[in-house]
Amino acid sequence: MAGRSVTRRQFLRRAGASTGAVAVGLGSVSALHQTHAQPVRAEDTEPLAMPGHGGPPGAQTAPAVALGQRPDAQYRAFFNDAQAQTVEAISERFWPGAPDKPGARDANVMNYIDLSLAGAYMDLQDFYRRGLEALDAHAQGVYGQPFRQLGPDQQDDTLRALERGEASTFTWPTAQAFFNLLWTHTIEGMFADPVYGGNRDFAGWRLIEFPGAQSRFLRSDMQTDAKFTRAPILGLQQQYDLRTPRAGGD
Secondary structure (H helix, E strand, O other), X not given: OOOOOOOHHHHHHHHHHHHOOOOOOOOHHHHHHHHHOOOOOHHHHOOOOOOOOOOOOOOOOOOOOOOOOOOOHHHOOOOOHHHHHHHHHHHHHHOOOEOOEOOOOOOOHHHHHHHHHOOOOHHHHHXXXXXXXXXXXXXXXXXXXXXXXXOHHHHHHHHHHHHOOOOXXXXXXXXXXXXXXXXXXXXXXXXXXXXXXXXXXXXXHHHOOOOEOOOOOOHHHXXXXXXXXXXXXXXXXXHHHHHOOOHHHO
């Protein structure tokens, strides 16, 4: 969003405490959010009792979902097609791709969120369902189309309205709480280990030149500001593959 943007490097310097890295990358919606949005509070994600709806989701056991997989559209872990397209569009506006700069779609952020909602974030399923319904109701009221079918500028304007709390179709969750949580989950999907379903091909880590969890760093690695190139990027799956003997003794 023009007028109040920060550079990718400036953003990640601010966010370094949570991402564990400092480097490149942020699009305009992300920059606006980073400057003004407030952290998600626990009470914002607690469901309200509403007529016609069940009570708050209880503690449930997550289904066995293979981490890191990318299910075909009809076999997603939680989202239906329309929901998946909407979440993908939101995350891409938060962190848009550019030539040689992967965005949320490149990093498969939607898949990370989808798998998380079928597992660790199962208690947020109703939050997402109602938030996505309210988002599309707002987009339909203003533009006559659901969010996923809007152009980039219209999507940005819609997200601005959510950030400012100006979308009247939201009750629970509030528009701002929905905006903030989607932003948080987009960042997680960009930079969490790929084993959790996002950060595909280490897109986020490559963007910020993070080498992953290497087995060791040499003194020379720690005493230079140069880009780490001595070893390939390692994630949890790569470390497991390296340490687990293959069948047949290979």
